[in-house]
Amino acid sequence: VRALRLSFESIDEDGSEQITPAELHDTLRALDPALTMRQVIGHIDAVEAEAAASEDDAGTGGAGGHAGHVGTSQDHALDYLEYCSLFPMRIERLKALEKRTMEARSLAEEMRARFHSVEDGVKEFVERLETVQQEIHDKKGAALDHLHGDRHRIEAVKTLRDSLQLAESSLQHAPGPHQHLDVLTHDRAKARRDVSLAKPSRRKKEGEYELVLGFDDFLQEKVADQDWIKLLHNELKLMTQATGKRERHRLTDADYLSVYQHAGIAECKLKRAMEWTRAQADEYEAFVEALRGEESLLPSIPLSSRGLQKRNDTESSGLMAGVDVAVAAAVALVGMGGIGTHRAWDSELNPFRRLCGQRGLELPHAPGLVSREG
Numbered sequence: 001v002r003a004l005r006l007s008f009e010s011i012d013e014d015g016s017e018q019i020t021p022a023e024l025h026d027t028l029r030a031l032d033p034a035l036t037m038r039q040v041i042g043h044i045d046a047v048e049a050e051a052a053a054s055e056d057d058a059g060t061g062g063a064g065g066h067a068g069h070v071g072t073s074q075d076h077a078l079d080y081l082e083y084c085s086l087f088p089m090r091i092e093r094l095k096a097l098e099k100r101t102m103e104a105r106s107l108a109e110e111m112r113a114r115f116h117s118v119e120d121g122v123k124e125f126v127e128r129l130e131t132v133q134q135e136i137h138d139k140k141g142a143a144l145d146h147l148h149g150d151r152h153r154i155e156a157v158k159t160l161r162d163s164l165q166l167a168e169s170s171l172q173h174a175p176g177p178h179q180h181l182d183v184l185t186h187d188r189a190k191a192r193r194d195v196s197l198a199k200p201s202r203r204k205k206e207g208e209y210e211l212v213l214g215f216d217d218f219l220q221e222k223v224a225d226q227d228w229i230k231l232l233h234n235e236l237k238l239m240t241q242a243t244g245k246r247e248r249h250r251l252t253d254a255d256y257l258s259v260y261q262h263a264g265i266a267e268c269k270l271k272r273a274m275e276w277t278r279a280q281a282d283e284y285e286a287f288v289e290a291l292r293g294e295e296s297l298l299p300s301i302p303l304s305s306r307g308l309q310k311r312n313d314t315e316s317s318g319l320m321a322g323v324d325v326a327v328a329a330a331v332a333l334v335g336m337g338g339i340g341t342h343r344a345w346d347s348e349l350n351p352f353r354r355l356c357g358q359r360g361l362e363l364p365h366a367p368g369l370v371s372r373e374g
Contacts, residue, residue, distance in 0.1 A: 019077060047085055108292075124175075129170060133274065136163055136270070143259045178217060181229060182229065218280055239262070239263075
C-alpha cells in the first residue's frame with residue numbers, strides 16, 4: 001500500500017493530491033510516444049465512471065463496500081483512491097479479503113450463538129455433579145462408621161444411592177441440541193466399531209474415527225463418545241443391591257466396605273467428568289470472548305516525502321543503486337520478476353515504467369492505451 005502511495009506521489013508532480021491528465025500523459029508517453037492527451041482524458045473519465053458504478057453497486061455494506069469504493073468525483077483527474085483502481089489485482093484482493101472478513105464475522109456470530117444456547121445448561125450440569133460429588137465425599141465415610149450404629153450406616157448407603165441416581169440422570173440429559181442421547185451414543189459406538197473392523201485399505205481411505213466437538217453439542221458428543229450414560233452404572237447397581245439386601249438381611253462389614261470403595265470410584269469418575277466439562281466450557285467461552293471483539297482498523301497512510309526520489313545521477317550496479325528503496329517496494333508489490341537478480345539498473349529508470357512493463361499496471365476499458373512492451 002505504501003508503494004502505491006509513493007508511486008502516486010511520484011506522478012503527482014505538483015503535490016495537488018490529484019494526477020492531472022497532463023501528469024499522466026507525461027508518464028505514459030515514456031511507454032507509448034503515440035499516446036494522445038485525448039486518450040488519457042478518455043481513460044480517466046472511464047475510470048471515474050467505473051468508480052461511481054462500483055460505489056452504487058456496493059451501497060453502504062456488503063463485501064464490495066470497501067474494496068469497490070474508489071471515489072466518484074468527475075473532475076478529469078485521478079485522486080489516490082481512483083488511482084488504486086488502475087491495479088485490478090489489488091482491487092480483487094481487497095474484495096476477497098472483505099468477503100473473507102464478512103464470512104469470518106458471520107461464522108463467529110453463529111458460534112457465539114450456539115455456545116450461548118447451552119452455556120447456562122452446562123453450568124447447571126457442572127453444579128449438579130459438583131453437589132453430588134461433595135455429598136458422596138461426605139457420606140461415604142459414614143458407611144464404615146460403627147459408632148453411630150447400623151441405622152446410621154444404612155441411611156448413608158441410601159443417600160449415596162440417591163446421589164448416584166441424580167448424577168446418572170444428569171448424564172443422561174446432558175444439555176445440547178440432541179434430543180435422544182441414547183441414539184447418539186449408539187451411533188458413535190457403531191462408527192467406532194465400523195472403523196476398527198474395517199480393512200486397512202478402507203481405513204486409510206476413509207480415515208480414522210474422529211470426535212468433533214461443536215460449540216453447542218460438545219458435552220453431548222463427549223457423553224456419547226465415552227458412553228457417560230453408563231458411567232455410574234456399576235456403582236449405582238451395587239448401592240441399589242446393598243439397600244435391597246438390607247431390607248432382607250443384615251449388611252456385613254464386607255458389604256459396607258464395598259459400598260465405600262464403589263462410592264470412591266464414583267467420586268473419581270464424577271470429578272474427571274466435571275473437570276473435562278469445565279475446561280471445555282472455559283475454552284469455548286474464551287474463543288467466544290476473542291471473537292466478540294474486532295481488531296481496530298489500520299490508520300490511513302500519511303503523506304510521504306513526495307514520492308520516489310533518486311539518490312544520485314550516476315549509474316551503478318546492484319538492485320538498490322540509483323533507485324530509492326521505495327522503488328523495490330513498489331516493484332515487489334506487483335510481483336515483478338527479476339527481484340534478487342544482480343543487474344545494472346538505470347538511475348534514470350522511471351519506476352512507473354517498470355510497473356507497467358511487467359503487467360503490474362493494467363488499465364481497464366482501454367486495451368490499446370499502453371503497450372505491453374518496454
